[in-house]
Amino acid sequence: MIAPAVFLQRANFIDSLYIVAFSLFIYGMSGLTGPRTAVRGNKIAAAGMAVAVVATLLTPHVLSGGSTPWLMALGVAIGVAVGVPAARRVQMTQMPQMVALFNGVGGGAVAIIAWVEYRHHFAPGYFPLKSEIPTLFAAIVGSVSFWGSNIAFGKLQEILPGRPIKLPGQTIINGVLFAICVVSAIVLATGTHSQALFIVGILLAAALLGNMVVLPIGGADMPVVISLLNAFTGLSAAATGIALNNTALIVAGMIVGASGTILTNLMAKAMNRSVPAIVAGGFGGAVAAPTAGDIDRGPVRSTSPQDVAIQLSYARQIVIAPGYGMAVAQAQHAVRELERALEARGVEVKYAIHPVAGRMPGHMNVLLAEADVPYDLLREMDDINPEFSRTDVTLVIGANDVTNPAAKNEPGSPIYGMPILEVDKSGAVVVLKRSMASGFAGIDNPLFYDAKTSLLFGDAKQSVSEITAEVQAL
């Protein structure tokens, strides 16, 4: 090596490395916006992270102290030992939970760092407001993000019930908790005497707030919540950057905060929900809304794989509308088989992708891409909706709320106004379902009682395979 360590430790050099790092983040993220460049974009961003870590380790004094490097190595080793197998083993269907969990630990790291930063600076009695305010902000938001993400994980993993869990006066309790966080932070920032335990109180109040905010939110809104918490963690990381005077943290955190906000809005818009309404808890008047048992919708018609195979084989055009049920049953490969079998018979097959089908936007695209379904067969909601009237049969595979005509016809319905796939306009509808249970949002679906709808009960993967076998036998 030509450059001596003294040169490497010069502040300018390190700051330049941070500039390289965040340039790589931005370049990498713009790569993530197109399918062709996305893989490379992700790797470029990861390279940026490596540069940022190297720059940090080269900072003067950072490695000083006998145990420091070992403790750092220990932390990284634990992180790698947990993170790598988790990322390798997770099923594509469990991706939303995984993202929630990764986001949660990020928020946890922010909160802990804020705690230590506070302890460290408070002891000498000197903590400039410029560092103290962002530190307290990071402590509150990081803690909310950590606990909120854990609840989101619990709900998606079905450890906790997906239905909204509500307490009376929930909104007031949340407001009080939020006020406690803010007021305590102000007291801390303006106080001069030692209040070392105060910060723990703030972290706890924020933790409680994180729990209370996410618990009453129904499972169907979870993607929006994860995205929102993702943006929060980004903002709190940026705040940490201001407290620590670290440009890489400021830029990276803020980019995530900004992009996360946009993504959250896009998702909320697709569900015709507003972010404040989601955060305020559950589906608006969910308590007063008619529940599954209240309205007699008449009988449902069940069908057999043989009948479905005949219906599909003699159609000109069919549309497949997948939902979370396809993900749960891992049916994407079976669906692709069926599509091939039908195409071999000259049937035109298209996929209708609702922006929030599944548990995250693009969830269905990921799964169908895994099964090698070509991109051009996947149609977004606005493209496919005019096509339904020309479609002979629509095959709904484990989708429920995103096909629910109540969103258009029943002003009393909690999802009234949400844009849906207008599958009820097609000639016939076949719904593959496990049981008559209602969707994740807990709302009854009149589509199932429509005269032209027939239901095929059972595991989606098995049902699709049976249909495929019948189609091939015809």
Added chain:
Amino acid sequence: MTLVTEIAILVLAAFVGFEVISKVPNTLHTPLMSGTNAIHGIVVLGGLLLMHEANGVLEHFLLVVAIAFGTINVVGGFLVTDRMLGMFKRKEVPKPEEIEASEGDAK
């Protein structure tokens, strides 16, 4: 660095974030959320920067946990995103980590 400089950086970064993301197709929203999620794991730097200043067992313990959390966020996040994106390529090989020589036929 002064606070004003840092706020200027913050504001510019916000615009970059808005600008970059507003062009993303629906299809890539999940990998994008996962990728940006990995990027905020950069907070691990905070843990690294503070370690040498830590006093006492509690602070050392907390920072080890923070670094572990941050590392999970970064490493797990990038790996999961890579796995997801690997599936978007049209190819015969079933496992994504094999080769990425198929630049041209990515669809």
